[in-house]
Each structure stands twice: as C-alpha cells, then as structure tokens.
Amino acid sequence: MERLQHNDMALLAGAALFVLILLLWVNRRERLHYEKVALFTPAEKKFLHVLEQALGKEFRVYGKVRIADTILPKRTLSRKKWNRHFFQISSKHFDYVLCDRTSMDPICVIELNDRSHQKKERIKRDQLVEKACRSAKLPLIWIAVQKEYDKRALHHQIKKEITLQTAA
Structure with a gap:
C-alpha cells in the first residue's frame, strides 16, 4: 500500500x-x-525646457501629441472621405501643442525643424500637416533647431x- 502511494506521488509530481x-x-x-x-x-x-520658460504660465505645453487628438476631419464629409482624411493624420504627431490653461483648448501647435525635415518624405508629411492645420484654423509655427534660443524672442x-x- 505504501509503495502504491509513493508511485502515485511520483506520478503526480511528474x-x-x-x-x-x-x-x-x-x-x-x-x-x-x-x-x-x-x-x-x-x-x-x-527646446521644451526653453519653451516652458519663455511662455511661463501663459499656456500649458504638451509634447508628442497625436494630430488626430487635436484636429479631426469635418463631420460633414462622407464616411469614405472622413476615413481617408483621418488615416492620413492618425499615426502622426505634433512636436508641441500649446493649450489654454483653463479650457485646455489647443491655441497653436509647434513643429521643431531639424535636418530630418529636409527629406522628401518629411517634406510631404509637413505639407499635409500644414494644410490640415490651416483647414482646422489651428495656427502652426515652425521653429528651426538652434544651439541656443532667445526666450524673449521665442x-x-x-x-x-x-x-x-488667428486673424487670417
């Protein structure tokens, strides 16, 4: 009987x-x-640190914001056109979005331009972003990467x- 229990235990452990x-x-x-x-x-x-210092508490600054979280195709478009326009922006992001401190509404977006913006694909992307922002009446500001930034000038x-x- 004891031998059977030992075999059962070995089988169970195995x-x-x-x-x-x-x-x-x-x-x-x-x-x-x-x-x-x-x-x-x-x-x-x-640039983010300089931007936050330059703007003080005037705006909230958010970085790497998905474009489709800031602007969307107009609801009046057909479903097919809406989807096509949405797909064009859905995987892209803005470098920085400045928002009103109270309402949290986007006031403008900033794109920081480095050498990558000279590539053919990036130029095409930038043109799309510029057209989309203009259509949505969301100011887009292009700023070249610099070694040093003048906070007042910025x-x-x-x-x-x-x-x-905004006036345009």
Missing part, C-alpha cells in the same frame, strides 16, 4: 512538472518584447504668429 514546463514554454512564445524609449530627442527636450514670435494666423 505530471505537475510536465504541466509547469508546458506553461513556461507556451508563455515564452506569447511574451511581448517592448522596451522603454525616450519621449523626446535631446534637441526636443532642450515668446514674441509665438504670440505674433498666433495673432497673425
């Missing part, structure tokens, strides 16, 4: 080990493989562009 190995093997195949990356490039991070440039583009 089955448990088999199930554990099987679960580990299946889980290994389904494991996701992601890694954390920096949200901003060094140039974007530097503040003045942004305020001037918002005023000019």
